[in-house]
Amino acid sequence: MARPLVAIVGRPNTGKSTLFNRLVGERRAIVEDLPGTTRDRIYAEASWGGVTFDVVDTGGLLSEQEIERASAAEIAQATQEQAELAIEQADVIVFMVDGQAGVTAGDHEVADLIRRAKRPVLLAVNKAEARNIQDAAVEFYELGLGDPYPISALHGTGVGDLLDAIIAHLPETTEAEREEVPSIAIVGRPNVGKSALLNALLGQSRQIVSSIPGTTRDAVDTEITWAGNRVVLVDTAGIRRPGRIERGIEKYSVLRSTRAVERADVAVLVIDATEPFTAQDQAIAGAIAEAKKGIIVAVNKWDLVEKDHRTMKEFTEKAREAFHFISYAPIVFISALTGQRVNQVMELALAIFAERQRRIPTGELNRVIRDAVYRHPPPTKPNKWLKIYYVTQADVNPPTFVFFVNAPQNVHFSYKRYLENTLRKHYGFTGTPIVMRFRARRGDE
Ligand SMILES: Nc1nc2c(ncn2[C@@H]2O[C@H](COP(=O)(O)OP(=O)(O)OP(=O)(O)O)[C@@H](O)[C@H]2O)c(=O)[nH]1
Ligand SMILES: Nc1nc2c(ncn2[C@@H]2O[C@H](COP(=O)(O)OP(=O)(O)OP(=O)(O)O)[C@@H](O)[C@H]2O)c(=O)[nH]1
Structure with a gap:
């Protein structure tokens, strides 16, 4: 505790x-x-x-x-x-x-x-x-x-x-401790199989603990026990309601997803394996990343796909390309209908939640970053030079790191990416964005 x-x-x-x-x-x-x-x-x-x-x-x-x-x-x-x-x-x-x-x-x-x-x-x-x-x-x-x-x-x-x-x-x-019960949102375009996935999950969970009235009028969350873990499924009412609004339905689904995502720790983005990726899929993924939430890409209706030994690999490559801005997201191929790998979605969601709760001790964190800076130093040009004094993990869920530097404006995005890759190489943080803030403070030289 x-x-x-x-x-x-x-x-x-x-x-x-x-x-x-x-x-x-x-x-x-x-x-x-x-x-x-x-x-x-x-x-x-x-x-x-x-x-x-x-x-x-x-x-x-x-x-x-x-x-x-x-x-x-x-x-x-x-x-x-x-x-x-x-x-x-x-x-x-x-x-x-x-x-x-x-x-x-x-x-x-x-x-x-x-x-x-x-x-x-x-x-x-x-x-x-x-x-x-x-x-x-x-x-x-x-x-x-x-x-x-x-x-x-x-x-x-x-x-x-x-x-x-x-x-x-x-x-x-x-x-x-308040952050301990993970909440998970199932989101995606219409007809991709969100209700089917929800039903598969509810069917497989040992017991349904309760329905929790949500913050918005028609949003109802459901708490379940999954392999001994309490889990909240966000906006289950919204998923179950057949939301047939023919015109503007795509836009509506993004809006609905966004609201659910805001209240969740991890979002399961369901996409349809039988259709090409759409801008809508990407928009929802973008909103999840923007909200700094954990994400799993669940490629559903895998049972309908004709496959040989290359299919999954090829599909993964295409998905990686389409969702390049969430390269940290695991991709899982499921069938909500047959139940194939539906368990894995839940296991991944819990694992991602745990990754989001991880705290790196400050001393260790500074050693890792100092070592990375040593191996690949930031620019030293006049007016562009960057010095990192120290770093601390300010928060979890999402993991948030504050870097104290001489000049935050001199942190080039490629160097930021290098630091992020360093953190991921050492600590994983699978499935979750990492927040990195740079703050100015005077140095000692
Ligand atoms: N073959 C197959 N069909 C599926 C699978 N998952 C869902 N479906 C079918 O796809 C259709 C849409 O599924 P839903 O679960 O209603 O999709 P949804 O995303 O909740 O749809 P909206 O309520 O419109 O947002 C239904 O006819 C499902 O039976 C799957 O894994 N395999
Ligand atoms: N008279 C008096 N002096 C105190 C008291 N508490 C601390 N001091 C003195 O105030 C000075 C500053 O105390 P610190 O505890 O170092 O202050 P600090 O806020 O930690 O300072 P920084 O580490 O610089 O942020 C020292 O000389 C202390 O001895 C008190 O209750 N009464």
Whole structure:
């Protein structure tokens, strides 16, 4: 079970590391040792009142020398980047401000960012060991983050109350766990065999657990148990309804697919083996890729195809060409009618879901990327040169990587593809797009 994650964010020098050390105490020993130590985020385990959680100190995106040289705007920028990373991952955010310094403009900006994240936020007003500062903590109400917690990370005052509040705000299920039940959408042009596939799947699943009313009026999802796994099939009502709208039916099916895909983790794109690939098939595939969802291409009605030993290979090549923009998608040849390889569709969907949940430890990730950069360095021309400082996996489902670089505009698409291929070579990520973001940060030279 994934432990809930608590992130400490705030401007440099507010005392984040001091609080972190106090929270994790002896456990500091298991801190993940990351390259470029001064600016890496540090994770460790903490517990209070029998509840265990992970803490991340997002501090130190800038080194001490960098802070000395940095302008207020640069510091604000770095602090916001930390906050964004924290928001993407954390279950509870501790926003730390300096009680002795009072409210700063930068505090307001970060507060705005955090408030929008709709996560529990605790406002810790640090360095409040003196009585007058505890009183002054009320001025921090203006940040709009609720009651301030005056603390002294250095002396421990108030930290118990803050911990009580952290525990009280930890969710029953963590961000990571909420994503655990895979949802799968079956999509495709009219008449390709979506209902037939759905029925084959429902027929083979051990038991139908429930029908879940969806978000749109006529969308109903069905939860089934498949080989011991809970799986949600998205918009089963939409598939079953014979959607005979003669005019504009193709367009309608793309629209319907798009809506289902948005609510799914993995989409099964059904195409008809007896017909040539159409622009419509490609449009739906494009929408799935655009939505950053996992995808399987299921070539249906395979029972109707006259075949010899070359047929599947030739068909695969043609499909690869037609769907070149989703080269990571597995292609499977099925017959919804006879049930041939229908199981495999489900196995693949679950495997792709698992790939989407994978987290690569930061240290390892940086070693892999550093090695790839060494073997095939990015351009060094003046005005075009690119330096990758470090990379972190900011999210799962879809796997999302943030690269901190000198100049994001200098990341050529071919170099981005090289980095993506490197990630896929090491980690697979079969069937799922990978999101890669490039952010600017100042280097150390
Ligand atoms: N008076 C007082 N000083 C504190 C307290 N907590 C931290 N400090 C001091 O504030 C300074 C900054 O503390 P850090 O914990 O390094 O701050 P930080 O937010 O992690 O800083 P970065 O790593 O640069 O982001 C240090 O000199 C601490 O000793 C406190 O409760 N009271
Ligand atoms: N031979 C064969 N026929 C199939 C197969 N799958 C579906 N069909 C037939 O193809 C036709 C269309 O199948 P449906 O399942 O209704 O297709 P759909 O994609 O749900 O169609 P819409 O509701 O129009 O979107 C039906 O006559 C099915 O019996 C298959 O694997 N083999």
